[in-house]
Amino acid sequence: MRKKQFLLLIATLFLASVLYAQKDDTFDKHEVKVSVGDPFLAQVLWTYNPWGDKRNNADLYVNVSLSYFYRPVKWFWVGGNFINYFGSNISYTWREYDVDGNYKDFSKSKMKYCAVIAPEVRFSYLNRDAVILYSALSGGICFENGFTTRRYKYPEINYFFQLTLIGVNAYVGKTKNFFLGGEFGFGLKGFGNIHAGYRF
Secondary structure (H helix, E strand, O other): OHHHHHHHHHHHHHHHHHHHHHHHOOOOOEEEEEEEEOOHHHHHHHHEOOOOOEOOOOOEEEEEEEEEEEEEEOOEEEEEEEEEEEEEEEEEEEEEEOOOOOEEEEEEEEEEEEEEEEEEEEEEEEEOOOEEEEEEEEEEEEEEOOOOOOOOOOOEEEEEEEEEEEEEEEEEOOOOOEEEEEEEEEEOOOOEEEEEEEEO
């Protein structure tokens, strides 16, 4: 009798685990989103580097990113971002002398721009049909086209990081595949950004 009860208990636990796994597998595993943010920290680092080299004072003013995430389990995402920073035109002037002491003045104008490729991991701590709260960490490489006052060359390659302290996705529509949201954090992507996306 005890043997039958033991086998029944094992079968029940196995069936419950299978049903739970099937239930947990119903969530959407893919996500694409577009974000717009204010890269305040990126502006500061662009204008002044750690060695005191003051750069041109035309600041970056907006970043736009395209992201893709894969969700292997319900509380964890892994993916990447392609981020573009756009800014105003920057102008550079300099004077070059020849061996006879004659000189010629030059000027160059260029749109300030930075492109970032950054992998990201995300951890959610609230999962509901209508809303998700999460935190995230991303890091990567950015390619800048700007000049500095000491080094007249481009592009420059620098490092990128972003810590998202809190992010939210609010799902809308009949199937709740579309979402709107925002993030608050610290890093080169900015202190705050808003986004829209689609999960499938």
